[in-house]
Amino acid sequence: MKKLINSADSLVTDALHGMAVAHPGIRVDPVTRIVTRAGGPVPGKVGLVSGGGSGHEPLHGGFVGRGMLDAAVPGEVFTSPTPDRVLAALRAADSGSGVLQIVKNYSGDRLNFAMAAELAEDEGRTVRTVVVDDDVATSDSATGRRGTGATVFVERICGALAEQGADLAAVAEAGERVNAASRSIALALTPCTAPAVGRPGFELGPDEIEFGVGIHGEPGLRREPLRPAHELVSQALEPLLAQLPPGGPSILVLVNGLGATPLQELYVVLSEAAGVLGKAGLTITHSLVGNYVTALDMAGVSLTVCRVDSGLLDLWTTPVDTPALRWGC
Amino acid sequence: MKKLINSADSLVTDALHGMAVAHPGIRVDPVTRIVTRAGGPVPGKVGLVSGGGSGHEPLHGGFVGRGMLDAAVPGEVFTSPTPDRVLAALRAADSGSGVLQIVKNYSGDRLNFAMAAELAEDEGRTVRTVVVDDDVATSDSATGRRGTGATVFVERICGALAEQGADLAAVAEAGERVNAASRSIALALTPCTAPAVGRPGFELGPDEIEFGVGIHGEPGLRREPLRPAHELVSQALEPLLAQLPPGGPSILVLVNGLGATPLQELYVVLSEAAGVLGKAGLTITHSLVGNYVTALDMAGVSLTVCRVDSGLLDLWTTPVDTPALRWGC
Known part of the structure; x- marks a missing residue:
């Protein structure tokens, strides 16, 4: 295995540190490893969160910023982030106008993001979820189509709409629509x-x-x-x-x-x-x-x-x- | 050899066609295969040209646009473009305020861009050249350091200065300065x-x-x-x-x-x-x-x-x- 890394264990942390050095517009929390916009959630704006296993860079951390995500929660390589870390991202993205989480259709991601949404709702937050499932190679799978490239389209369109001040229901509806129209x-x-x-x-x-x-x-x-x-x-x-x-x-x-x-x-x-x-x-x-x-x-x-x-x-x-x-x- | 190509012969032409489809801000001339800004050279602005063998994408075509190059001239893979094609790029970039050509330090490129500059001068154009040589691995080479990553810095800084209306001498001087400061x-x-x-x-x-x-x-x-x-x-x-x-x-x-x-x-x-x-x-x-x-x-x-x-x-x-x-x- 030939990789420019220090170790498999430190890879995600090391890469996130590099991201923070490269991009002054984002912040990486050293404890939760959540990637957020510098300056925190935008008052009055619906928050947008996405995440999943690392190894798909620039997805999702590279899409944090104006007109796209408020927070990204990277797991270890090809491993879903745990519910507590997703919850930290939901908190970090929530300005009080609700949060939309964009989740790729993989069992681990769906489970962990669903648990995080419940925990956030227990705190009085409003959370909606759009599941991305666009990969036609898995149309006949029992778990449905995998979520892949359409995630970028969903994150962009939802991000644009949220930036314009649309409410959570409208942003979620647009996300569903983009996903349904993508393969x-x-x-x-x-x-x-x-x-x-x-x-x-x-x-x-x-x-x-x-x-x-x-x-x-x-x-x-x-x-x-x-x-x-x-x-x-x-x-x-x-x-x-x-x-x-x-x-x-x-x-x-x-x-x-x-x-x-x-x-x-x-x-x-x-x-x-x-x-x-x-x-x-x-x-x-x-x-x-x-x-x-x-x-x-x-x-x-x-x-x-x-x-x-x-x-x-x-x-x-x-x-x-x-x-x-x-x-x- | 595993590559997503049609053939080695058509590769550069095919890739340039894809670039033109992807980026409405640039034009690819179907005959000369010169990449230019849509809209042509900017009146009163020093023109910026770079080029060299293909295979280094996004260099140079990906750096054509406001604040960077006016024209890029791609050769075949790892092969310098011929003087007549460089001349076509110099013409395409010249609004009458002179053209700076940014050339990576390889014998073929230096020779062909020098010949093109002479031909352009024969037409009454004013051309200056900045040679980029930043690679310390070749410090002891008889032909000097190779030109590599610093090209991006030179193209960006010269492009910025040209956009502000600086004259050819000033743009060339900035290019020399950036190159000299890069390794x-x-x-x-x-x-x-x-x-x-x-x-x-x-x-x-x-x-x-x-x-x-x-x-x-x-x-x-x-x-x-x-x-x-x-x-x-x-x-x-x-x-x-x-x-x-x-x-x-x-x-x-x-x-x-x-x-x-x-x-x-x-x-x-x-x-x-x-x-x-x-x-x-x-x-x-x-x-x-x-x-x-x-x-x-x-x-x-x-x-x-x-x-x-x-x-x-x-x-x-x-x-x-x-x-x-x-x-x-």
Whole structure:
């Protein structure tokens, strides 16, 4: 295992320290390790919290700031944060206008965030939850679709709406709507290695890729030979488009590197995806290309498409000022 | 070789097409493949051009926009753009106030940009050149230090000054000053694979790292066992600090991923670097952490330190609006 770390045990703490050094707009609490906006919760604004296992950087800490999250609660690598730490994040984000927690659909996360919400409500706080479930590779799973790239869209749109002063019900409703309108699929060129495990989660031959992998190194649906990007992208988008809910032609697209994929290759993927999506009658109104929801050192890409109406589009383009997503500020 | 590409031949063109889809603020000329700001050169403003071989994305195309470059000229992977294409970029960036070209110190780039400057001058244009040479691993080389991470600092500061209406001499002088005040060093965990070659540029054992590698996969100064990040960072900063020109305590720091390094690990590196730099009496005023000057799919990191006075700091924080660097806009 080759990693630029001190130890598996100190990795999350060390990385959070680096984040705090790099970004004066965020704070990292040394005890709870909660990442918050510098200056604390914004009076009168609905608070936004997200979190989950680490290893997906910049998700979620990199999305803390104006127009996105108020607090992020990172667990250990690929491990859900405990309810007490989620509670600390809910407290840190609550200005008295209620808190929305955005939770990716994994059993551990759902359980721990639900317990934290109960504890917060016992303190008299109002908490709503949006569960993100966009990964079509897991459509037939008993636990439902996994939450992956659509999390970025949900966090951005909810963050924009909260910044405009919308109330908790409206922010939660927008989050549900964005999630319902989003679908994702991932393919891996290499597996990833969790530091505490020390070996890859699965094996891939020198000319093999795997369709439908998860962001924790979960094996995919099937293994196939590596082929030119246009074939892989076309094949990846097939189940995604088949499961994309009906609606207008405007879409947001995320071409997301899984951690070890050069930006150059991600641009090639967007170029190919634009062709396929255009032929499907869809219009890319905005796109993100880069590492947003990673799987440690996995080489590969995920594609997320979100169908948006003009109301959501207006929210997308409002100012956002976070370490990993920034415009208009 | 595992890459998300169609072919080595079409890679640069495909990636540039993806860039154009992703970023409405830039234009890619389909014939010359020059990347320019949408809207063309800004009247009365000194034009800024940079370029070089591809494979270092987001450098340079990702730095085209307000407060940074007017045009970028990408060559094939790890191959200098030809003089006629550099000339096309100089023309595209010239509003009549002269053009500064920022060139990394490699023989091919220096030669081709020098020829292009001559051709442009034959057309009556005024061109100045700043050569970036910051990599201390090559201090003893006959051709001088290679140009690496400091390019980002030079492009940003020159871009800021040009945006304020400074003349060509002043912008060039600032570029020289930033370059002279900057030093870099890189270490690799894995080699990189150029698509047209199809195999790694060197071999590294499963527990080996290499100090002093270049951004084209040039082998480094020495091979050593992988050790905890704090040891590697401390060791990497030693020659860098020894060769950093004297001056005040304020520094800019770039912790740059070489392409396949997770952001989490880059933050660990910044955390460790902050400790070492602090002990050396230096104060990090701003830092960048992420993939800025990559070497295709190489895993590893480069560190760049630039000593800055308050004038340069004021320029650093002015608005910049490019695909890969954005604030204040």
